[in-house]
Amino acid sequence: MIYEMYRDSLASRDAFGFGFIFSGEWEPVKERFGALTFIYGTVISSLIALIIALPVSIGIAIFLSELAPNIIKTSFSFLIEILAAIPSIIYGFWGIFVLAPFMRLSFQPFLQSTFGWLPLFQGTPIGVGLLTAGIILAIMITPIISAISRDVLKAIPKSQREAAYALGATRWEAIKMALLNAKSGILGATVLGLGRAVGETMAVTMVIGNRSQIKASLFEPAYSMASVIANEFAEASGHLHISSLIEVGLILFAVTFIINSFARLLIYSVTKKSDIR
Amino acid sequence: MELNTLNISKSNLAKRKAINILMLSLCIVSALIAIVPLFYIFFYTATAGLSSINLDFLTQLPKPVGEAGGGMANAIVGSMIIIGIGSLFGIPIGLLSGIYVAEYSKTFFSNIIKFVTDVLSGVPSIIIGIFVYGIVVLPMHRFSAYAGGIALGIIMIPTVTRITEEMLKLVPTSLREASLALGISRWKTTLMIVLRTASGGIITGILLAVSRVAGETAPLLFTSFGNTFWSNSLDSPMASLPVQIFNYAISPYEEWHRKAWAGAFVLVFIVFVISIVVRIVTRNKFSQNL
The missing domain is CATH 1.20.5 (Single alpha-helices involved in coiled-coils or other helix-helix interfaces)
Known part of the structure; x- marks a missing residue:
């Protein structure tokens, strides 16, 4: 698979070399291609998603593994599983028609009036853009991160918490101890979620706005690697265009490959330890 | 003090x-x-x-904008066909590699398979779309239902492999030993005893994999492509539910949006039903084990 993509992107690599990654130009008409804006869009939207999803997911994981009574636990886990099973196209569709208008009419003006002095929140709120894409991604990766974090937390032996209680710790302090021990596993879960966010295509394509540009404001439309492929591949004109798109795919593949291997290693290291116990 | x-x-x-x-x-x-x-x-x-949603939606072809009625019947059928091709392609491979990994788990090769399926499960589906475009669509010079099915099949492989492996590991070793002690050959033991014991769980896993690929859109965009007619040839572009939803959702027409919502509902409904079935089946499974 790697070989196939490597071969197919030959033309574009010959034409642009390493400059491909650092060039912000993408003009099919002039046959000049550079992937920088897409890399930027992917990275920023995924980061926003992580910033939102991580605290919420850890909260859910703690709630599920430590606090909730059994009935709530099973039904809640089921809900989270369904949330993970909803096709991404549905998220994107919902994003266009519910989230984007909400962002445009209430949330973005609110951010602007509160934090308007930051360059992050300037510009016209138009609904679709980096921030909206980030929020959709956050909703999508929360189930993954929280499910794995929950398993990791469960793998921490009970005796440790009991020891903490015996020393007079409050419940939160005991949980904090467990969190400290589970941190590499939770990091692994987070990175896995990041991998999913980076590769997510349809939902992002529908709400990110699809404009190849780099702006400081999170309200501006942008473009991500996966969505440029989805939008232009089927109707790409010219060998060089297709080849460039495949090279974008190759970069995306490399990035997700690295992210996922890293995450797997982290999760393996934690669950292996608990197996020995 | x-x-x-x-x-x-x-x-x-x-x-x-x-x-x-x-x-x-x-x-x-x-x-x-x-x-x-x-x-x-x-x-x-x-x-x-x-x-x-109404009966027309489920039974009629898409109509041009402005005309009343019309549905997504071709997309629903197309989705089923493409998923069917994907299952034919993906399930056997996933099943066999899962059996291999579980039953011959100590070999070097099975560790490689394990790692590769882990990596494959993390590959974005659009990358798989590009790959299939490269190996199927380009040589054939056209979009086809085959290509879409193969893309979905590749996406199914890691899920099926993983679940098969885990289910087979739940089968007690004593069962295998008993069968081998009776002089039954190894492949027959695997096929008739182990696989049969684990079949409930494996079927669940397959259902899960099917429900996952049912909503996949990205890899179908440039493999099976989609159209607005009944397609009677697997060799030509074929409509599918997710792609149709996508095309309708980003269109500017109010009426198409409503159609897309109906399609989305059908899709979510399918996924939801499968999830519940899976849940009920696995619950019985677990209570038996306990």
């Missing part, structure tokens, strides 16, 4: 208790935050979909 330290520790305790309550309630709040979008998405899809 003594009183003073006592006071400090008392106020400290109060502070610690306050932090305790604060953090615990934050956890509960975050759980609630996660539930809200779920229900919102779910009920929004249900209400928007139910209000525009």
Whole structure:
């Protein structure tokens, strides 16, 4: 698979070399291609998603593994599983028609009036853009991160918490101890979620706005690697265009490959330890 | 002096208790935050979909904008065909590699398979689309249902492999040993005893894999491509439900949006039903094990 993509992107690599990654130009008409804006869009939207999803997911994981009574636990886990099973196209569709208008009419003006002095929140709120894409991604990766974090937390032996209680710790302090021990596993879960966010295509394509540009404001439309492929591949004109798109795919593949291997290693290291116990 | 330290520790305790309550309630709040979008998405899809779904939608072809009626029958059937091709391609491979990994788990090769399936499960589906475009669509010079099916099949492989492996590992070793002790050959043991014992769980896993690929859009965009007619040839572009939803959703027409919501409802409904079936089956499985 790697070989196939490597071969197919030959033309574009010959034409642009390493400059491909650092060039912000993408003009099919002039046959000049550079992937920088897409890399930027992917990275920023995924980061926003992580910033939102991580605290919420850890909260859910703690709630599920430590606090909730059994009935709530099973039904809640089921809900989270369904949330993970909803096709991404549905998220994107919902994003266009519910989230984007909400962002445009209430949330973005609110951010602007509160934090308007930051360059992050300037510009016209138009609904679709980096921030909206980030929020959709956050909703999508929360189930993954929280499910794995929950398993990791469960793998921490009970005796440790009991020891903490015996020393007079409050419940939160005991949980904090467990969190400290589970941190590499939770990091692994987070990175896995990041991998999913980076590769997510349809939902992002529908709400990110699809404009190849780099702006400081999170309200501006942008473009991500996966969505440029989805939008232009089927109707790409010219060998060089297709080849460039495949090279974008190759970069995306490399990035997700690295992210996922890293995450797997982290999760393996934690669950292996608990197996020995 | 003594009183003073006592006071400090008392106020400290109060502070610690306050932090305790604060953090615990934050956890509960975050759980609630996660539930809200779920229900919102779910009920929004249900209400928007139910209000525009009708018999025409399920039985008729898409009509041009402006004409009343019309549906997505071809997309629904197309989706089924493409998923069928994908299953034919993906399930046997996934099943066999799962059996291999579980039954011959100590070999070097099985570790490689394990790693490769892990990596494959993390590859974005659009990359798989590009790959299939490269190896199927380009040589054939056209988009086809085959290509879409193969793309979905590749996506199914890691899920099926993983679940098969885990289910087979649940089968007690003593069962295998008993069968081998009776002089039954190894492949027959695997096929007739182990696989049969684990069949319930494996079928569940396959259902899960099918429900996952049912909603895949990205790899179908440039493999099976989609059209607006009945397609009777697997060799030509074929409509599928997710792609049709995508095309309708980004169109500017109000009527098409309503159709897309109806399609979304059908899709979510399928996924939801499969999830519930899986849940019920696995619950029985677990209670037996306990």
